[in-house]
Amino acid sequence: MRLQYLTDDGIQYLKGNFETNLPHYIQKDSAFFAKMLKEHDFLQDTGYDFNPFVTNLQVTGDESADDVHNAEVIHRALSNLPYYIAIDEKIWAALLHTYLFDFVCEKRKDFLDETVRDYQNKIYNSFFTYTKHGKRRGTFVNCVASLYWGAEMVYAPDNRDDPYGLLREIAATGYPSTIVIFSSSRILGRRETCIGFLNAIHKLRLAQKWNVDRPAVVSGIKYLNLIAGLSMLDMRSEEEIENMTETFYQGYFQTLERKDK
Template identity: 25%
Template sequence: MKIHFLKQNSLEALRFNIPSNIKHYKDSSNQWIYDYFVDENPFGEYKIEVEDFELINMDNPSKTDLTNSIIIYSAMKNISDTQATDERLWAGLFHSDEWKFLCKRWDKYDNMKPSEIYSRYFFGQDKKRSLFTNSLSRLWWVARLTYDSERKDPFELTKYFERNFSTKLLVIFSNNYMANINVTRGLITALKYIESEFSNICFSRELYYEATKYLNILGGTYILDYFSSDEIKEKIISYIINHTELIK
């Protein structure tokens, strides 16, 4: 299937005029966007084709985040990391191909503020953080950084986010080093092990903070790129067990 992006001028116009267009973000159709730009098509067609996909909607969106993450990454694995950091792609998908998905996802919010539209439909913060707060790009990026083709189930690490998806995502991916796939895989493998072996700290925010804090310290002494995912895993497990009070 073909997907669409917002042309740069169109992106800037929609972003700048969110306050005056905010009522349209409850519309069931995105026809208002075409009307807004009159005779100019605000969208461009991506040269790369992706597999057909349809994201799932439920009354409680958090229950479908993991499934949708796997769906969108499976369909769009062939786009590059550079393309996947482009606001025009995700804002374009929101305002075109995935308009109905976003309307359904946010339909219970009757009085969305401009800042919420900015954050959910565009990149409302710096690029790195926006990748994990934007409603669509975060689904792709979680799977991108956890997908491991060498495992029997390539999405085994992705499924770590099945519970507490948003909390885990924002805490774990808020650090610069998480762009390194070996670090990401090592961290999540370590967290999975610790949570399975020590039930008293299962899904503890303190665990995430301690593990990521340790990686920051480690990264200040060593170049993390030189470590394998197994080495990262073992270092984190050893640190949590021997140098924190989380495990009693």
């Protein structure tokens, strides 16, 4: 299947007419957008193919499990894309308004309602990636692009049995909010660092000695950001990052235990 992108005019047209088109988003009117995009010739061919995957996506109500599953499905299908294409809003907006429109509507159905607080922004963020949050953050806020990029950050090809297994560590504290926290750290943008950090989180959770909750995850990320320059994290291996993270958490949780006494 051919991957398409929205022209610059197409992006501007959709964004400029967003409020006018809101009823069509709320009514899940995929035919309206398909007709409009075709009439204006807003869709163009990227030259890239992908294997159809939409039927493999799931929305079961178990959001954490769904996000982990769907992130793997989307990344496997689009993993051949170069970075400059995978980060481009024109690609995601095209997918979100065509091939993935019904999936987005199902995934975000609770927000397709005028009675929902801030429903306009929530719908906008669901169908575009360059938003008021900025380009990078907006991409990680989007309900589909964030799945792809989360999988890209943790994909471990050497782990043949479960190369996407670390997605579960992100989802353990709520995938949407946790991946945004990860995206804000330049250090975790390097895959080796991200994998090393999450490997340590995984081991700690398996041990079940301490509760590695969201505040603990945030503290660990802040620690890595703090020592990044002095410790030359960009040159460290996954194992070294993992060991440094484990050492940090031993002190972190021991300090918490002393405070509780």
